[in-house]
Amino acid sequence: MLSVSNNFLRLGVLSALAGMSLGVWMGANEDFTLRTVHAHINLLGFASMMLFGLFYRVFPSAARGWLPLVHFTLSVLGFLILMPTLTLMFLQKPFFLPALIASEIMLVTSMLLFTVIVFLATARGSERVAI
Template sequence: MNRISDRFLQLGVLAALTGMSLGVYMGATQNFTLSPVHAHINLLGWVSMLLYGLFYRAFPQAGQTKLAVVHFWVAVLGFLIMVPSLAAEMLGHKEIAPVLGAASVVVLLSMLLFVVIVFKATSAKPATA
């Protein structure tokens, strides 16, 4: 059972569908105002979440820890706050800047947690017989 991996993979493909749909919409309307939003849905959602999911598949024990659960929720929270606040800012709502700034820090924190998780998983000593 690897629920963290499953959830990250599911969110990754949903983000791909959303980001690509926005890309098609931008192309069809020739309105590229939301290009940075499209890029962040694809890169923070599709690419990063898919990589997180694949990592937890490759290192299943890392996915069984409380730290992995914290990492999941921090990554999802950061993504879900950052994308709409970035969209609002691109649409001219400059007053959203503090929320966008806070969301960016949450996203950065999720990567810091992932750094710790990756280092722990890849520094584990092999069990001796």
Template structure:
């Protein structure tokens, strides 16, 4: 694995480790107040990033050009803003960061859809 798929997997694995450690902390403390943020870290950070990495690995022609790099940037910015933003929203200290992270995350997914539609089709079938 190399290139953009590798970078997505590095990000995914970091999110998984942080998410698991956070889950263990919540369990040990008995305080699950922040579980929505923890769930978003695991789903957007671990699952989505890993799926993106798998896609780029099995479809290497889709990994070339500017769009995959923009996709990686949007995906990373999305997860690092939505998770603390959800924490802030739960703690009633503001929702702006969660909203920004949500927009970045959906833009990342829309860009992924564009990449799949434009670079994902096997024209030899």
């Protein structure tokens, strides 16, 4: 069974590893062309996905139903499309602009859904796990 919390946490740490590896590579080569990609991997991949995963862990009832699955799907697809298209753009290689725009729309929509999920889960009387 899909655990939204576990999957966000796993993707978060994988993103941290990828973002840090890119940072090390940039430093070793003294080529910081992809610094924006590095920042996006760390922010959208590591920070956001870890926070999503931790939120769903603290509010397990928020992880039930179709809304968290749509949130997860849009977050992951948007991230996986944005990173290569952004990379190609900064390397001044041909890239597919509609894919870049679509990924940005997916990511903003996923954050909008997460906002709804947070407000619903933190309403009075919602189940929460003590930390």
